[in-house]
Amino acid sequence: MDNAWISVSAPVLLCHAYLATDSITKEGLQSFEEYYPNIIYWSSIIVRLADDLGTSPYELKRGDVPKSIQCHMHDSGASEEEAREHIRKLIDATWKKMNEDRIAKSPFSQIFIEIIMNFTRMAQCLYQNGDGHAVEDDETKERVLSLIVQPIPAPK
């Protein structure tokens, strides 16, 4: 997990997002330099686990490193389905921690906290059907087209 949470790129994306907000503070910037605030850590864990649930069978076939599901199977002797269930429960438990940290004292504005929450929700939604990139699927393509390309019908 020490490597997994940082390698999912959520900390980098959220750091960039922070710089794009209009509520940058010295404490906020320092927190990225010295340690990552808990809420960013939890967000990254959720994105990592959702990514693993979404793409692991295909990535393993491509010869990628073992993911959280395989690690849990190896550690506990669980079946793949049991391991997936375990990871889903971990995601739920991590959301609870995130919700606690959302109202805890932090150097961040409410807007940035909301950006972190939305980013995490978006990632979980994106990985629901694979990642739509390493493994192309119609569902992700449809969602992107619907969001960006297709016009939103205006009420008459």
Ligand SMILES: *[C@@H]1O[C@H](CO)[C@@H](O)[C@H](O)[C@H]1NC(C)=O
């Ligand atoms: C977060 O998502 C909600 C629901 O889609 C939206 O109303 C809100 O404006 C978003 N907040 C930010 C800061 O992007």
